[in-house]
Amino acid sequence: MENTLLDEVFIEANVKTRQFEKVIEIVEKYKFQKSRLITILQEVQEEYRYLPQEVLTFLATALDMPVAEIYGVATFYAHFSLEAKGKYVIKVCNGTACHVKGSMKLVNALFKKLKLNENKHTTDDMMFTLETVSCLGACGLAPVMVVNESIYGQVGDKKVNEIIDSIIEAEGGAK
Amino acid sequence: MDNQKYITIDGIKLPIENERNVLELVRKADIEMPTFCYHSELSVYGACRLCVADIEGMGIQTTCSTPPRDGMIVSTNTAEVRQIRKVNLELLLANHDISCPTCARSNNCKLQDLTRRLGITKSRFKKTDKVHPVDRKSRSIIHDPNKCVLCGDCVRVCKEIQTVGAIDFVQRGSNTTVGPAYGKSLADVECVYCGQCVRACPVGALTPRPETEEVWKAIHDKTKTVVVQVAPAVRVAIGEEFGLEPGTVSTGQMVAAMKRIGFDQIYDTSFAADLTVIEEATEFITRKLKGEKLPQFTSCCPAWVKFTEQYYPELLGNLSTCKSPQQMFGSLAKEILPAILKIRKEDLVVVSVMPCTAKKFEAKRDEFYKDEMADVDHVLSTEGLSKMIAEMGIQFAKLAPESFDLPLGFKTGAGVLFGNSGGVSEAVLRFAYEKLTGETLSKVDFKMVRGKEGIRIADLELGKVKLKLAVVHSLANARQICEEIKIGNSEYDLIEVMACPGGCVNGGAQPVSFDPDYLEKRTKGIYSCDKQLQLHKSQENPYVKEVYQQVLGEVGGHKAHELLHTHFTGRQRIKNQTINIRNTQHPKIEVCVCVGTNCYNKGAHKILKKMMKYVSENKLEDRVGFEGHEDMVDVKATFCFECCERGPVVRINNKIIEHADYAKAKEVLDQEIFVYGELMEK
Ligand code: SF4
Ligand code: SF4
Ligand code: FES
Ligand code: FES
Numbered sequence: 001m002e003n004t005l006l007d008e009v010f011i012e013a014n015v016k017t018r019q020f021e022k023v024i025e026i027v028e029k030y031k032f033q034k035s036r037l038i039t040i041l042q043e044v045q046e047e048y049r050y051l052p053q054e055v056l057t058f059l060a061t062a063l064d065m066p067v068a069e070i071y072g073v074a075t076f077y078a079h080f081s082l083e084a085k086g087k088y089v090i091k092v093c094n095g096t097a098c099h100v101k102g103s104m105k106l107v108n109a110l111f112k113k114l115k116l117n118e119n120k121h122t123t124d125d126m127m128f129t130l131e132t133v134s135c136l137g138a139c140g141l142a143p144v145m146v147v148n149e150s151i152y153g154q155v156g157d158k159k160v161n162e163i164i165d166s167i168i169e170a171e172g173g174a175k
Numbered sequence: 176m177d178n179q180k181y182i183t184i185d186g187i188k189l190p191i192e193n194e195r196n197v198l199e200l201v202r203k204a205d206i207e208m209p210t211f212c213y214h215s216e217l218s219v220y221g222a223c224r225l226c227v228a229d230i231e232g233m234g235i236q237t238t239c240s241t242p243p244r245d246g247m248i249v250s251t252n253t254a255e256v257r258q259i260r261k262v263n264l265e266l267l268l269a270n271h272d273i274s275c276p277t278c279a280r281s282n283n284c285k286l287q288d289l290t291r292r293l294g295i296t297k298s299r300f301k302k303t304d305k306v307h308p309v310d311r312k313s314r315s316i317i318h319d320p321n322k323c324v325l326c327g328d329c330v331r332v333c334k335e336i337q338t339v340g341a342i343d344f345v346q347r348g349s350n351t352t353v354g355p356a357y358g359k360s361l362a363d364v365e366c367v368y369c370g371q372c373v374r375a376c377p378v379g380a381l382t383p384r385p386e387t388e389e390v391w392k393a394i395h396d397k398t399k400t401v402v403v404q405v406a407p408a409v410r411v412a413i414g415e416e417f418g419l420e421p422g423t424v425s426t427g428q429m430v431a432a433m434k435r436i437g438f439d440q441i442y443d444t445s446f447a448a449d450l451t452v453i454e455e456a457t458e459f460i461t462r463k464l465k466g467e468k469l470p471q472f473t474s475c476c477p478a479w480v481k482f483t484e485q486y487y488p489e490l491l492g493n494l495s496t497c498k499s500p501q502q503m504f505g506s507l508a509k510e511i512l513p514a515i516l517k518i519r520k521e522d523l524v525v526v527s528v529m530p531c532t533a534k535k536f537e538a539k540r541d542e543f544y545k546d547e548m549a550d551v552d553h554v555l556s557t558e559g560l561s562k563m564i565a566e567m568g569i570q571f572a573k574l575a576p577e578s579f580d581l582p583l584g585f586k587t588g589a590g591v592l593f594g595n596s597g598g599v600s601e602a603v604l605r606f607a608y609e610k611l612t613g614e615t616l617s618k619v620d621f622k623m624v625r626g627k628e629g630i631r632i633a634d635l636e637l638g639k640v641k642l643k644l645a646v647v648h649s650l651a652n653a654r655q656i657c658e659e660i661k662i663g664n665s666e667y668d669l670i671e672v673m674a675c676p677g678g679c680v681n682g683g684a685q686p687v688s689f690d691p692d693y694l695e696k697r698t699k700g701i702y703s704c705d706k707q708l709q710l711h712k713s714q715e716n717p718y719v720k721e722v723y724q725q726v727l728g729e730v731g732g733h734k735a736h737e738l739l740h741t742h743f744t745g746r747q748r749i750k751n752q753t754i755n756i757r758n759t760q761h762p763k764i765e766v767c768v769c770v771g772t773n774c775y776n777k778g779a780h781k782i783l784k785k786m787m788k789y790v791s792e793n794k795l796e797d798r799v800g801f802e803g804h805e806d807m808v809d810v811k812a813t814f815c816f817e818c819c820e821r822g823p824v825v826r827i828n829n830k831i832i833e834h835a836d837y838a839k840a841k842e843v844l845d846q847e848i849f850v851y852g853e854l855m856e857k
Contacts, residue, residue, distance in 0.1 A: 009806045013757040014791045017810065020756045021787055024780055053357050054754040057814060061775050066340025067364070067749055071356035075346045 019047045023055055027062045034063050037073060041080060050081040086122045086129040088167055093144040095135030101142040101154075107132060109160050127171065128164075180245035185252065197238040197249060198226055206251055209260065209289050211267070211377055212326040213239040216676070217335055220327050224263050225289070229253045261293055269300035271378065272321040278379040279317075279558075282416070283687050285377035286324060307352060312360035314539050315368035315384055315532040316683075320352045323380040329353060329372035336676060337650040339482070341366035353380075356749070365485055365748035369478035369650070369674040370532030370683010383532050383556040383684040387563050390553050393524045394437045400516055401524045402440040403433060404504045404583070407448065407594035408530040408679040409557045411700030415686045415693075416561035417571035422696030424704055427576020432564045434577060440516070442583035444527065445590030447504035448602070449713035450722070451475060452589055454739050455497045455599075456606040457730045463640065463668055468492055470645075470660065470667040473599050474743075475499040477537035478674035482650050484746035487657045488773055488819035496740040500593060501527050501534055502543050505550030506738045508583065511726055515582075526553045528560045530594070530682035533674070542741050556684030582718040588619075588705030589713045595701045596648040596678035597624040597631065600671045604635075604644075605712045611637040619711040625702075627677075630656065632667075645670045648678055745773065745819030754812040756787060762809030764847050766790070766840070767826040771815030774822035782823060783812055785837040786844070798848050807851070808844070 026043045030036040040059065045051055051074055060067040074080045090110065094103050107130070111117055114128050122129040138144045141153025145160070152163060180191040184204045194200050196219070201208045211223035221240040228238050231248040235256065238249070250256065267286060275281050307320035327344065330353055334340045341364050342355055355364040373381045393401050414425040433441050459471050474480055474494045483490055498506070505525050513520045527534065537543070538551040555563075564571055579585070589605050592598030601621045608616045623633040624644065629652040633644045645667045647653050653672045659665045675681045680697040690696070705711060713719065727735045748771070768774075768783040790808045816824045821833035825840045827847055832839055 009760060010794070013759050013806055016758050017756055017787045017791050020754065020812075021784065024784055052754075054752045054812075056356075057749060057752045058754060058770055058812065061770060061772050061814070062780070064772075066334070066343070067356040068343035068345070068354075069334075069340055072343035072345050076344075078347075 020055075022047050023058065027059065032062055032064070034065055037063065037065075037070070038077075041074060045080060048084075050084050052084070053082070056082075083122060083129075084126065086125075086127050087171075088127060088147055089129045089131065091131050091133045091136065091146040093134070093136040093138070093142070093146075094132045095139065097139035098135075098143040103132075103143040105157075106143050106145065106155055106160060109157050110164075113161060113164055127168075180243075182243050182245075182247045182249065184249045191243045191245065194243055197228065197230070197236075197241045197243050197247070200243055201226075201228065201238055201249070201251060208238065208251065209264075209292070210239060211285065211324065212328060214328060214331070214375060217328070217331040220331065223267070223324075223326055225260055227256055227259050227263075229256050235259060261295060264289055264293055264295055265298040265300055267324045268295070268298040270324055274322070278322070279382040279385065280376075280379035280687070283689065284379060285689075305350075310354070310360045310362075311384070313362035313366070313368065313384070314536045316361055316366075316370060316373060317382050317384050318354065318361060319380050319382075320354060321380075322378050323353055324378055325351060325353060326377060327353070328375040328377065329381055332371045332375045333366075335651065336371060337367070337369060337674065338654050339365060339367055339369075339650065342372065359749070363750040367478040367481040367485075367650070367674065368533040368536045368683075371675060373532060373683045374681070374685070374687060383558065384535060385559050385562070386535070386553045386555055387559050390526055390555060390559075390563070393526070393553070399522050399524050400439045400518050401437070401526060402442060402508060402512065402516075403438045403526040403528060404442045404444045404447070404501070404508075405429065405433075405528045406444040406501070406530055406534075406679065407591045407598075407701060407704070408682060408685065408697070409528050409560070410704065411594070411680060411697045412530065412685045412688075413557050413561055414571070415688055416558065416565070419572060420696065421688055421690050421693035422698075422700035424700050424707070425571070426704070427578065428571055428574040429560075430579055431574040431577040432569050432571055433560075435569055436563055436567060438526070440512075440580045440583075442504070442508075443579050443586050443590070444500050444504055444529075445586035445593065446583045446716070446718065447500035447507065448475075448590035448593040449587055449716045449719045450503050450507070450739065451497055451500050451593075452599075452602045452606050452713035453719065453730055454503075454735060455495045456603045456610070458495055458497065459603065459669055460607060460610055461731070463642070470665060470670045471495055473669075473671045475593065475599060476533070476673050476675075476679075477531070478533040479650065479653060479672045480743060481533070481536070481746065482653065482674065483657075484743055485748050486654070486772070487661075488745035488822075490657060490660065491743045491745070491820060493660075494743055496736075496742060498543075498739055498741045499534075499537065500590075501529065501537065501554075502550055502741070503739050504583070505538070505543065506545070507722070507726075509545070509548070509550055510738060511722070512583075520548070524552050525550065526555060527551050528555045528557065530557050530679045530685045531675075532556065532683040534684075557682075558684060558686050561686065582721065585716060585718045586708070587710040587713055587716050588708040589711055590716070591701060591704045591708065594679045595625075595698050596673050596676075597626065597646045597671070598678065598701065599673075600624040600633075600644055600646050600669065602713060603669065604637075606714055607642075608637050609712070609714065611640050613638070616712065624671075629676075642668050644668065647671065648673045649676045650674050745815065745817050747771065747815035747817055749814060752814050756810045756812060757790070757806075757808070759806045759809035761806065763807040763851055764844070765809045765811065765826075765828055766844060767811045767813050768840075769814070769816050769822065769824040769826075770812045771819065771822075773819035774815075774824055777823045779823040779825075779835075782825060782835060782837050782840060783810075786810060786825075786840060789841060789844075795848055798845075798852060807848075 060070045136144050145152045145155045187204050209225040212220045219240045221237050226238045229250045230236050310318040393399050410426040414423040415421050430441050472494045508525050535554040538554050543550045589602035592602050601624050604621045624646050631646040677694045770779050823835045825832045825835040827843045
């Protein structure tokens with residue numbers, strides 16, 4: 001029994017190793033061309049779900065460009081994330097319609113529930129990440145919240161607590 | 176009859192010559208058009224929109240990015256243009272923390288100046304309330320993003336003129352700032368501290384780190400004897416802070432002012448430059464005659480030295496081993512002054528006044544400490560010294576000139592030339608000529624190394640020896656030369672490099688000047704200093720001779736080496752970046768592969784790839800013969816062990832493998848696994 005657990009550790013490390021191998025493969029595939037930077041960043045982000053700093057530094061070396069420039073590009077596009085994200089990414093819409101219908105109240109409720117704030121977007125257990133976005137295109141359902149692939153409309157205080165609690169429960173209880 | 180093209184600006188008709196944009200013509204019409212993001216030597220950014228004018232048929236345009244055309248009619252002051260300009264300036268103000276009275280750039284800030292000129296008394300826009308931390312960690316430069324108007328001048332200077340790219344625009348929208356990667360300090364990235372960004376910044380967002388308080392403290396401390404050395408370039412620029420023309424040689428006033436401030440002895444870095452000439456030229460002649468380690472690069476510019484350490488470690492052996500004049504002065508002063516001034520070494524404080532932000536960093540390099548005491552204790556910028564003078568209320572321009580103290584205040588013209596690009600070469604030639612020909616040099620000017628071009632090449636014959644020299648300024652040009660050498664396309668013998676365009680006279684710690692000809696004027700000032708001095712060849716400096724007789728012994732000899740020479744090693748560009756590739760929980764053995772640029776270029780990533788594969792595919796625990804060691808080997812990638820000359824470098828536990836390849840690395844790893852197994856056995 002114990003052996004399997006340790007095997008898992010080995011496998012886990014191998015998965016991580018594989019991720020970095022992929023990074024090398026990606027830059028090789030695009031022949032170290034600066035002009036493919038955006039595509040390279042996209043593919044690297046697919047591997048890690050975000051762009052780890054050190055990997056960006058590696059890319060800067062491989063593409064022979066200043067780190068500041070690559071960081072500038074990575075922070076310019078909203079699509080790229082420099083922070084590791086939680087397993088569940090919660091997006092709250094703060095477009096006009098949702099704003100009017102109290103999306104900030106919703107954000108505050110989530111801050112409280114998940115112990116997050118303006119500067120802390122991800123819970124310590126790497127379970128949840130909270131983001132605000134401008135208009136999810138579902139204004140009829142305002143205020144709207146998306147958790148990974150699932151969309152929830154007209155989310156009030158009570159509903160938001162229920163949604164989060166059910167995820168925590170599914171993940172094996174509160175920590 | 177002719178094809179002469181004309182443009183009309185505010186009713187004035189002007190011929191179009193080679194101007195690249197309307198702005199240059201507007202300036203020719205003697206109109207001081209406000210600009211924030213335009214610098215003639217940089218690419219056009221066109222973001223501040225202050226340079227707008229109404230062009231007939233084209234409407235409102237930014238003149239900096241509009242090429243002139245025949246028959247163009249330009250108005251720079253219509254109601255609409257004035258309105259736009261004011262609104263734009265107000266917007267800039269809304270982004271700025273307006274802390275003028277306490278700002279280092281209070282006396283020469285473009286924003287303040289324009290606000291006054293355009294008669295703006297308040298900004299109607301809501302101020303951004305975000306407060307950014309001020310970066311004070313680097314020895315050289317303070318970066319205060321709260322004052323930044325995002326003109327991007329610094330970014331372009333760093334990228335285009337210096338090819339460093341330490342800073343860039345980061346984030347977007349209202350969160351945009353300018354700075355190094357990952358919000359790091361300038362102290363922890365590849366910045367070479369040349370200070371050209373400081374010079375370009377129109378406001379006080381980038382300023383030289385002042386060390387005036389430390390210096391005042393030393394002066395007030397009665398137990399200390401404070402001596403000061405002043406670099407050549409300072410004397411032709413400091414007057415600007417007191418209303419004198421750029422290039423005015425105000426050596427005498429400067430010395431007088433420093434006496435009043437309370438420095439005990441006032442010396443000249445040019446004395447040490449004379450020493451540098453003798454050491455460096457002798458080193459050069461030896462290398463040339465032996466045909467070794469050529470080309471020889473000069474090493475007196477600390478920004479260039481850091482640049483080489485980071486980007487061209489394979490050329491470090493080509494750098495002259497001479498310390499810079501500042502550091503030669505420091506180590507010599509600490510060696511000989513205690514006896515001359517009859518004080519204890521601990522009570523001697525060496526201050527220098529430099530036109531250069533990188534000199535502040537240089538003085539703190541580990542090599543330049545002896546017995547935990549710095550050779551140079553504090554480095555003031557030119558503008559720092561002028562602030563001390565201003566604080567005392569000294570009427571600089573009215574002072575009666577005074578002279579430097581002896582012996583370390585005596586110099587020849589050759590030593591002063593160090594302030595200009597081309598000056599080090601010229602000084603070296605004045606020495607090498609006599610050495611190689613055995614004749615006395617009567618016409619001391621070597622005009623072939625003077626000039627403005629970024630790369631100047633001179634061929635000459637001294638006696639039987641043919642020499643090819645290159646004089647290079649700005650690091651983009653230095654990079655070009657280094658690349659030529661790397662591909663083996665270079666026949667140079669001696670290459671002088673100064674990181675600042677024009678040399679030290681244009682250093683990052685000089686006063687910021689808005690005079691369009693300030694650089695030419697300062698350059699001329701240096702050459703006129705040389706003219707005014709009695710002696711022009713370093714080898715004729717009687718006090719330098721005396722120092723050799725009494726202290727140093729032979730030129731290039733043992734003692735000279737100890738005091739006047741140094742060594743260089745590869746340098747990390749960015750601090751604290753390690754990729755935890757396996758992220759092993761309980762690693763017993765750590766494999767760390769350098770993927771810094773130099774190792775990377777030598778194929779380090781291929782070694783890494785194979786090591787990763789080896790570790791992933793082999794259950795190395797079997798070798799140890801114990802269970803529970805599945806995950807015993809951790810793999811990391813790091814950026815630079817600072818021994819790039821011997822790359823690729825791999826570290827396994829505490830074993831450093833230089834000139835590594837996969838086979839070598841694997842062998843060491845296997846050994847470590849074996850040793851670990853033995854250990855567990857016991
Ligand atoms: S000091 Fe020089 S290298 Fe450093 S950021 Fe400024 S321009 Fe770039
Ligand atoms: S730091 Fe200065 S030069 Fe750089 S963008 Fe800001 S205002 Fe412009
Ligand atoms: S100077 Fe022309 S847009 Fe800034
Ligand atoms: S790049 Fe400097 S040691 Fe590898």
